[in-house]
Amino acid sequence: MRATPAGTGEAGPATTRETRSLPAHAPGAVDTPFVIQPYDEVVAHDTLWDAHSHPFHELLWNERGASCAVVGERIWTITPTLGLWMPAGTLHSGSATAGTWFRASFFGFRTTSSISDTPVAVEITPLLRLLLERLGEPGLAPSSRAATEALVLDVLAPSPRELLVQLPTSALLRPIADAVREDPADRRTLADWAAELGVSTRTVTRAFSAETGTSFVRWVAAVRAQRAIDLLTRGWDVESVAEQVGYRSASAFGVAFRRTTGLTPGAFRSG
Known part of the structure; x- marks a missing residue:
């Protein structure tokens, strides 16, 4: 990218x-x-x-x-x-x-x-x-x-909130993980990926839960949030970041970002 x-x-x-x-x-x-x-x-x-x-x-x-x-x-x-x-x-x-x-x-x-x-x-x-x-x-x-x-x-104490992406390693999920991390704007759904890989949606769902501890949707949101934070700290404007990480509007991006990070995109803007 x-x-x-x-x-x-x-x-x-x-x-x-x-x-x-x-x-x-x-x-x-x-x-x-x-x-x-x-x-x-x-x-x-x-x-x-x-x-x-x-x-x-x-x-x-x-x-x-x-x-x-x-x-x-x-x-x-x-x-x-x-x-x-x-x-x-x-x-x-x-x-x-x-x-x-x-x-x-x-x-x-x-x-x-x-x-x-x-x-x-x-x-x-x-x-x-x-x-x-x-x-x-x-x-x-x-x-x-x-x-x-x-x-x-x-x-000092552990926090239940964290900005963590657990990378799946199986041959089934690695193509999905590589594609989404390369391009967080990839809008293929879990059903799209299942059809492309020739397996059932249930198979992909279970594999994601077992390997990452979360759902496909939440995993993608975390990847997008991590990339968004990187771009925001480099001075990108919110609208450009939203488009770059796969959201159709800055407002939709803001809602998803706050849900994942607990903060607004503006908290990371450096310029």
């Missing part, structure tokens, strides 16, 4: 891409005496992180823009309101678009307990955001740091 900048009908200049390689560490393989250590960076280019793992737990979230984390066949979108908890030792890769201001909070493996044995979404509430930002203040007194860390650990 060719990306078109907002307000134009032509493709923009090629975007510089940067690939970073990091080591794969087992949990606790490196001494991490801290409780919570903050990190943040504004990426100047579209950036890819090769598969790696950390010796500590990690909470990923963004101050601005959107990024993705991939674990196996699962793809999460990370936003300013929805972060991702990554347990120590979890092999993952990631990506962020140019201009994304991403944040990470590292949690010492031996000084904190993981809130989950597997990656899980975390809602970045206003309170949690304020507490995490306070830990980044220079000159924070040790007693204040300890009190703030305790509050973070008290309010």
